[in-house]
Amino acid sequence: MISLTELAELRSKLEMNDPDAIREILEELPPYDLRQFFFFIDEEQQKELLSYLSISKTAHLFEEMEHLDQKKQFMSLVPAALKSEIFREISSDDLADFLGEISQKEAETILTKLDQPEAENVRDLLHYPEDTAGGLMTTEYVHIMSEITASEAIDQLRRKAPDAETIYYLYVVDDSGHLLGVVSLRELLIAKPEVKIHDIMYERIISVPVDLDQEEVAKVFTRYDLLAVPVVDHNHYLRGIVTVDDVMDVLIEEAQEDFANFSGGGGDQGLFISPIQAVRKRIPWLILLLLIGLITANLINLFKPTTQKLPILLIFMPMIAGMTGNAATQSLATVIRFISNGELTKENYGKLLRQESTIAMLIGLFCSLFILGFISLSYDGRLGILVAVCLFFTLIIGTIVGTMIPMVLQAFKIDPTVASGPLITTINDVVSLMIYFGLATLFVQLISS
Structure with missing residues (x-):
């Protein structure tokens, strides 16, 4: 992989205007490094760079472009007289991917510049959906x-x-x-x-x-x-x-x-995506999380009498919610990993659920004993018992939620990564606070009677 120092040195050689030296260096560069250099220099230097490349090297550089905007920018700098030769040199699968992204009129214009057998190969590839084996394949084999x-x-x-x-x-x-x-x-x-x-x-x-x-x-x-x-x-x-x-x-x-998806970002987003497109992808998740957040806020308000009598409860509220969300996210990541490598099937749903529940109980027991000791020494023993019991149950419930949601989505043939960390964490905020304040209300009533 080419470094920034090497890119700067290469640019300086390009500026020295030594055609033979720069042509020799460029022909030896791997396509990825050549692409890095292409976007490292300005537009005028890009045009000069293309004048030093052979047709096959230019085609390889085009194939290395990742996004439609990059490819269009690249082809806009290629001399019109060379475009037909470059399109003939590009592999059929890469050319089909490009033609599938542009307008049908532009695609037909390019196809007319190819040899008849090659044009037919590319047309055949265009019939297959992009995300299938047919969309990935090339017809250039022995x-x-x-x-x-x-x-x-x-x-x-x-x-x-x-x-x-x-x-x-x-x-x-x-x-x-x-x-x-x-x-x-x-x-x-x-x-x-x-x-x-x-x-x-x-x-x-x-x-x-x-x-x-x-x-x-x-x-x-x-x-x-x-x-x-x-x-x-x-x-x-x-x-x-x-x-x-x-x-x-x-x-x-x-x-x-x-x-x-896991982060709630709304799917694929690249450097060249417009802000409006990014907002459209992200806003549905954020609105959903905002609505669930409003439920959390109302829950806290619902238990206002309890927090007024025992305001110290508010100190441990973020800890309860945070630990529950963390446990759920860990389970979610584990389940998605099993799904992605093909290990998780409907036949072993029960086994994984039992395993994660056992893990949750052990983790809950350990964390609860730890928090019991800490709060008992720092505040009050009865408060320590309350928080420890709440933490134990919320960790178990959070883990079960984080395990079951991707299973349910997989069973309904929905991408389980849409059960993103933010969604499960927010859901568990509601559940954990209901348990926490529910038990706290019962605790307050017991000590008041």
Whole structure:
């Protein structure tokens, strides 16, 4: 990863106007570092930078762009005469992703500049939803017939490799395009030249259907440690492959989305999102939390006679609510982790609930004894018992709420990350304060009688 110092040094070399030196450096830069440098310099320098890049390097730089605004800004600086060549060089899956984000008219204009077979490939990819295996796949792969020899397969590989996304796997198909097997590059290289492909191919193929959700596709990669996986339709025709680099992007995207939901941020938000869009995503959660907060405020007012008789209760109110929310959030994070890695199913809901309840009781007992000792020494023994008992029950209830809400959402096929920390914490504020002030009212009535 390129550092700020290296970026500054590279910019100074660009300003020195030494074309040969800067061209050599830029061609050796990985696409990610090149993108970092591209957005490190000003617009005039960006135009100069593009003049030093080869067509293939420019295409790689485009593929590294993360957001539509970045891609549009980039293409606005590319000379019109070079745009067609660059679009031809961009991989079919990346180009399809870009065309799917712009207007249909703009997309058709770009497609007319491509060769007919390539344009048809891209059009086919545009038919699949973006977040499915079909939306992730590329049609640039190496496929061979089962009847040819290893030597003939290597010859075909040499011809097809320059246009392929990856050459580590060669997919074996029949005359109709049905997927029959796969041969790794390693197996092909160590095989005797005269050996037939059907004798060395692996027939128990790990493949995914075109309509499989991208998150499930990522799980296939993590379970089987693959570099690429073939994508087939319902008739088992090979339609494309998904490569590990695209899956890494999916894992990052899903993690960011889950984190945004978990924090109540309203889903995916990037640096280039407009303030109005951000507000639309965030405001529903905040309004919901505000309404629940009003219930909490009314609860405190409802128990005003109790707090007037025993005002010291207010000192421990934030501690009770905070500890309950923390316990719930810990359980929520645990359940979501089990859901995300596929360990949690409906069959073991009860087991996890019992486990978390046992943990909650042990934690509640430990924390209650601690707070009992502290309050008894610092304030009053009877007050210590009251707060300790309240803390014990609220910790158990908070943990159960944090465990059950994502389970219920999963059962109804709703993303469990929407059971965000702020939501569960706010709900538990209401529950914990009801328990706290309810027991406190009973306590006040007992000591007053």
